Amino acid sequence: MAVTWCVAAPSWCQMRTNRSPPHAKSLLRKLMPIDCSNTAHLVMVGKAGRRFVRIWHYEATGLSHHDEISLRMRILQLSKMRARRCPSLALPTIIREVVITNGVKKMDLGIAGKWALVCGASKGLGFGCAQALVREGVNVLVVARGAELLQESVQRLAAQATAGASVLSVAADITTVEGRSAAFALRADFDIVVTKAGGPPPGDFRDWDRTAWIKALDANMLTPIELIKATVDGMAARGYGRIVNITSSAVKAPIDILGLSNGARSGLTGFVAGVARSKLAGQGVTLNNLLPGPFDTDRLKATMQGAAQKSGQTLEAVMSARRKTIPAQRFGNVEEFGAICAFLCSQQAGFINGQNVLADGGAYPGTF
Numbered sequence: 231m232a233v234t235w236c237v238a239a240p241s242w243c244q245m246r247t248n249r250s251p252p253h254a255k256s257l258l259r260k261l262m263p264i265d266c267s268n269t270a271h272l273v274m275v276g277k278a279g280r281r282f283v284r285i286w287h288y289e290a291t292g293l294s295h296h297d298e299i300s301l302r303m304r305i306l307q308l309s310k311m312r313a314r315r316c317p318s319l320a321l322p323t324i325i326r327e328v329v330i331t332n333g334v335k336k337m338d339l340g341i342a343g344k345w346a347l348v349c350g351a352s353k354g355l356g357f358g359c360a361q362a363l364v365r366e367g368v369n370v371l372v373v374a375r376g377a378e379l380l381q382e383s384v385q386r387l388a389a390q391a392t393a394g395a396s397v398l399s400v401a402a403d404i405t406t407v408e409g410r411s412a413a414f415a416l417r418a419d420f421d422i423v424v425t426k427a428g429g430p431p432p433g434d435f436r437d438w439d440r441t442a443w444i445k446a447l448d449a450n451m452l453t454p455i456e457l458i459k460a461t462v463d464g465m466a467a468r469g470y471g472r473i474v475n476i477t478s479s480a481v482k483a484p485i486d487i488l489g490l491s492n493g494a495r496s497g498l499t500g501f502v503a504g505v506a507r508s509k510l511a512g513q514g515v516t517l518n519n520l521l522p523g524p525f526d527t528d529r530l531k532a533t534m535q536g537a538a539q540k541s542g543q544t545l546e547a548v549m550s551a552r553r554k555t556i557p558a559q560r561f562g563n564v565e566e567f568g569a570i571c572a573f574l575c576s577q578q579a580g581f582i583n584g585q586n587v588l589a590d591g592g593a594y595p596g597t598f
């Protein structure tokens with residue numbers, strides 16, 4: 231894993247050395263007792279107030295997941311501290327972390343400063359969406375039931391937030407009235423809402439009674455509808471709104487044992503199709519569904535673990551066989567899922583409305 235960041239230094243640094251601002255580098259070394267390959271090079275000359283400054287671009291590569299998080303936290307702390315201490319750039323100053331994906335600087339999605347409610351966001355696909363949004367400078371309110379993991383994810387998100395984006399959280403069950411009230415008590419107006427809750431369990435439809443169906447409908451159909459109901463009119467009044475429902479590829483290609491999911495999510499899909507074509511469309515509000523195929527999350531691993539136990543194979547054997555069924559020959563990752571979500575929330579995606587966007591590595595066999 232890699233982290234990149236910028237350091238700005240006034241011209242005198244350049245007079246001492248042609249390579250990099252020495253103070254900034256030693257400062258970072260002190261604060262970063264991390265074993266990684268670390269490179270720095272001058273990328274541009276800019277202006278801070280009346281001063282000309284040189285901006286160096288640093289990159290730390292070969293980091294473990296844990297080191298990546300702690301380095302991001304340190305960069306965030308340091309950039310805040312240095313900005314307070316030397317606003318006029320009298321000293322080398324860490325500007326901020328730069329998000330670079332596969333060596334390509336990301337597109338500006340024009341949503342910095344907006345507010346997003348992201349449900350089911352302490353890990354997995356919801357976390358991926360929240361992460362992509364905070365990197366765009368979107369303020370987020372993240373919801374999940376488990377408080378401890380949620381707090382950890384808030385820290386990880388805050389470490390990646392650009393343009394001073396805020397990260398708030400509510401530990402609540404979003405499928406309950408109380409859970410939704412707790413989220414809206416913190417903030418009522420959102421420009422972006424990403425809906426998601428846990429998927430219903432697999433099984434045989436003969437075993438599902440009314441209670442099982444109501445639970446599935448509540449989590450995967452009625453909860454997103456309630457969240458849409460609570461937010462779209464405010465979005466329309468402000469002239470900008472994005473709803474992204476995380477559903478499933480099973481909406482397009484049903485899986486027999488996931489009848490509860492197929493049914494409840496198809497219900498939501500039908501509802502969204504109608505609302506997306508209502509008056510809201512002319513008021514800057516779009517509603518789309520994002521359909522994940524197999525993504526590498528804890529949920530996928532738990533499903534594969536179940537299959538491994540049933541068949542007596544190892545987890546790796548089951549995962550490898552599953553990968554081979556996907557034309558991309560791999561599972562999706564939450565970063566790429568989050569990036570699709572952020573794009574659907576962007577200014578640029580204003581003309582994409584009422585769609586079911588499938589991300590499954592080509593697994594869906596149909597032409598349309």
Ligand SMILES: NC(=O)c1ccc[n+]([C@@H]2O[C@H](COP(=O)([O-])OP(=O)(O)OC[C@H]3O[C@@H](n4cnc5c(N)ncnc54)[C@H](OP(=O)(O)O)[C@@H]3O)[C@@H](O)[C@H]2O)c1
Nearest residue numbers: 350352353354355374375376403404428429524525527529
């Ligand atoms: N991963 C895939 O390949 C895949 C494919 C198709 C569809 N999906 C669907 O996508 C959704 C997310 O899957 P995932 O892979 O991201 O799962 P995951 O890694 O298990 O993450 C689920 C997240 O949602 C939160 N959550 C679950 N129920 C909640 C509730 N009632 N209220 C608030 N937060 C809740 C969890 O935190 P807490 O448990 O602490 O609340 C966690 O943060 C599921 O509905 C799943 O069926 C996933």
